[in-house]
Amino acid sequence: MCAHVLVAEDDEKQAELVRRYLRREGHTVTVVHDGRAAIEEARRRAPDLLVLDIQMPRVDGLDVARVLRAESDLPILMLTARSTEDDLLLGLDLGADDYMTKPYSPRELMARIRTLLRRSSVRTPTPDPVLRVGGLTVDPARHEVTVDGRPADCTPGEFHILAALAALPGRVLSRAQLLDSVHGFDRYITTRTVDVHIMNLRKKIEPDPRRPRYLVTVFGVGYKLADGGHDGP
Known part of the structure; x- marks a missing residue:
């Protein structure tokens, strides 16, 4: 499944690693390095999935998730160096679909991205009953x-x-x-x-x-x- 993935990560080396793995799987990748750019790019190009680091300049990842979730059902996978349960709860409460703690395995990241893309690609042919x-x-x-x-x-x-x-x-x-x-x-x-x-x-x-x-x-x-x-x- 080829998709357009937006990667919002302020660590340029980490962002490049994620970009390489995504491109190997056939995805189109756009990389931004701050939260405001992530919001603008998501609005402009409507990606299929957002890989979102929490700790970013200008606008942090939690605020990015809050803004974008209010506007769409864009699948969001959060990345963070934080590992407390409070961070997990807050990220999911803001609408993140999944959450990974750094350091992480790039192969595991790709597996989670595949899962989110499979789920978001499912379309119901007729409206479900109330x-x-x-x-x-x-x-x-x-x-x-x-x-x-x-x-x-x-x-x-x-x-x-x-x-x-x-x-x-x-x-x-x-x-x-x-x-x-x-x-x-x-x-x-x-x-x-x-x-x-x-x-x-x-x-x-x-x-x-x-x-x-x-x-x-x-x-x-x-x-x-x-x-x-x-x-x-």
Whole structure:
């Protein structure tokens, strides 16, 4: 699958390494070295995927993700030298589809890029039906979520997980099954990503995220979507 990949990385040697690997796989590559240029280039050329370093001059990667996610569903793979859980949560909450910590293996990076490109290339030939569970509504065609008529702004990863659960209300889905709905099966992505998305979704759709009524944990198995009529763990 040949694609146009935008690489936003202020380290010129690192950017050149990524560019070489991407070109070996047949991709067209554009490289920029600061956040403002990344925003401008993404708007101008509409790439198929953005490889985004967090620590960049002018505008940092987190702000780049925030701006671009508000405008499109462009797949974003974040790169960072930071490795704390808070950084992971923030990156995913802003709409990153995947997250890698430096130093990383270029081969693993290419594998993750292939996974994101495969997922973003899937197109549904007919609109999916609107999914309703209790007061929760998930509209796949419009990529919209409402709770009791109130809109909930979800990232692409969060939306895919919620839609997968809403399509099978009351049924328990494992983390691996939910991960597949987001990334497609890939051994490089961990099930921890699902837990992060669930935690962020609870903040957006639950009256009390500490006592979820919709996104219920089934310990040792996974998660299910309830109708909101009772408290869950």
